[in-house]
Amino acid sequence: MTALDGQDDLEGQFAQWRHYVQRRPELRQSDADELEDHLRDSVDELIAVGLRPDEAFLVAVKRMGGLDDLSREFAREHSERLWKQLVLTGEADSAAADDRSRRDVYAMIICVAGAAMSVKLPALFGMSFEDDPGFYGRNFSLFALPWLAAFLAWRRRAARPVIGILVGLFALGAVAANVYSLADDSQSAVLTGIHLPIALWFAVGLAYVADDLRSTRRRMDFIRFTGEWFVYLSLIAAGGGVLMSLVFGTFKAIGVNPEDFVVQWLLPCGGVSAVVVGGWLVEAKQSVVENMAPVLARLFTPLVTLVMLAFLVAFGVTSAGIDVEREALILFDLLLVVVLGLLLYSISARDPLASPGLFDKLQVALVVSALAIDVLVMVEITGRITEYGTTPNKAAALGENIILLANLTWSAWLVLGFVRRRTPFAALESWQTNYLPVYAVWAWVVALVFPPVFGYL
Known part of the structure; x- marks a missing residue:
């Protein structure tokens, strides 16, 4: 050389x-x-x-x-630097940074107000939560996520073509949620309620990476953003639950029933506002708590691995088939999503220059056991479809299992290659970030195509 x-x-x-x-x-x-x-x-x-x-x-x-x-x-x-990030009125490192922080707060407040007004807008046309729960269930993500995307697009200074695409995607989401005539308890309505928020979340991801659309690093940043946003949203929800308990307790003590206020105003407006506030918190405070999701991933990876191995052992001992009814399908899909999330957040926090260790070998066991369960579920679903015909639930579950199977199979190969020092760690990170559009496309297919294909069942 x-x-x-x-x-x-x-x-x-x-x-x-x-x-x-x-x-x-x-x-x-x-x-x-x-x-x-x-x-x-x-x-x-x-x-x-x-x-x-x-x-x-x-x-x-x-x-x-x-x-x-x-x-x-x-x-x-530089502990003072960290403490400044914890308080809203802290003195910034520079006048420019202080001005940017203030403008972010103003933008967040505008987007929160927009989300709150959006969720109350249907009430002007006589729609209430008690009378139209299905409408609000299908449209909740449309009340909140466009405003979170607007905040991120403003913060990233998104170009006009990107803004146009975002508007088109959310308009398409409104079509999927409201144009089809679906009964509230139909399989298609439930599938739309599950998959439309996923599809729209990837639209939020487009707003997040608007400043560098082709960057693998920015896509991985969005994965980290998703985990931290979920953690913040959970904390806000817990605090909101305490707040509602206090409202009920204190007002009832003086003979006032606050149920109408809580149901009609506090719960819907607070829910959509929390979605935007959670995103703002991640952007503003990420340097203090950015590692929460990866830490949780490292904590739960061995536990989930043990659970899946125990399931495989129990399945082999009992020789019982898998119940592939709707609740079971959702549960198994959720399990595979959890596995994928654990893998993603472990990747996001790992030093790419570090040598493979025990935790990397544990991830091999995690992914391989998830693959085995995925294959078992797919065999059961295929058998039921062959014998009894297909339904929207079974078709959606089969498609999702195929997508997850492809991802986890190649992920297992890459993790194993990394543990054996034959594959660079960057290949695993690149594979996961490049695969994200596949999930988005499938979510849109289920929300838009499935209802007419299956006769709006």
């Missing part, structure tokens, strides 16, 4: 290291630049004493220590 080739390889290693450093929210750009300067100086010194460039790079990285330790060190040295 020539000196020029060695230098090119070295710069590629620096680029990969820099990419990972820039994903650490604790480290600002100036911190990353400082670390890279130290790393380059150390590599130059090692090359000068006779090491090859690739050897010098690995030794220098080891000397610097893990980035988790570096992040904690920077957090300790």
Whole structure:
């Protein structure tokens, strides 16, 4: 290998290291630049004493220590910076940052107000939660997610073509939710209620990556955003439950029944507002709590693996078939989605330069056991369809299992290759982010195509 080739390889290693450093929210750009300067100086010194460039790079990285330790060190040295991010009125690092934070708050408030007005707009036409629960169930995501997408698109300065696509996607969602004549208890109505929010969430993802549509890193950032948003939304929901309990308790103590206010105003307006506020919190506070979802993934990965292995053992011992009724189908699909989520968030938090370890081997067991369950469910569904014919539920479940099977099969191959040191970790991350549009397309197919195909059953 020539000196020029060695230098090119070295710069590629620096680029990969820099990419990972820039994903650490604790480290600002100036911190990353400082670390890279130290790393380059150390590599130059090692090359000068006779090491090859690739050897010098690995030794220098080891000397610097893990980035988790570096992040904690920077957090300790700049603790004031972190505390400023926890308070709304904290003094920013610069006037520009302070102005941007203030504008984000104003934009969030406008979007929250828009979501609250949207969810109350049908009441002007005589629609109430008691009389039209199916309408509100199908349209809830349309009341909230367009405003979250609007906030993210504004924050990313989305181009006009992207904004046009977003408007078109949400308009298409409104068609899927309201044009078809579906009974509230029909299978198609339930499937639309499940898949339309998923399809629209990927529209939110388009708004999130609007500043760099082709970037794998931005797509992985959206996956992290999704996990952190869900955590925030759960916390807000728990706080909202406490608030409603207090409202009921205190007002009833003075002889006032607040049920109408809670049902007609607090619950719907608070629900759609929480969707937007959760997104704003992730954007504003991610450098303090950005690792919550990955930490939960590492905590639950061994537990879910044990549960699935126990299920496979029980299935083999009892030789009982799998009940593929609607509730069971939803449960098994949810299990596979949980497995995929655990894999995604473990990937998002992993140091791509670290060697494979015990947790990576545990992920192989997790994915392989999920694949085995997926195959069992698919065999049962196919058998039932062959014997009794298909239904919207069975067709949707079969399609989702095929999509998940394809993803998990290749993921298992990539994880196994990484554990055996034959596949770079970046290949696994790239596969997951490039596969995201497949889920979006399927969700739209179920919401738009299934109802007329199955006679609106």
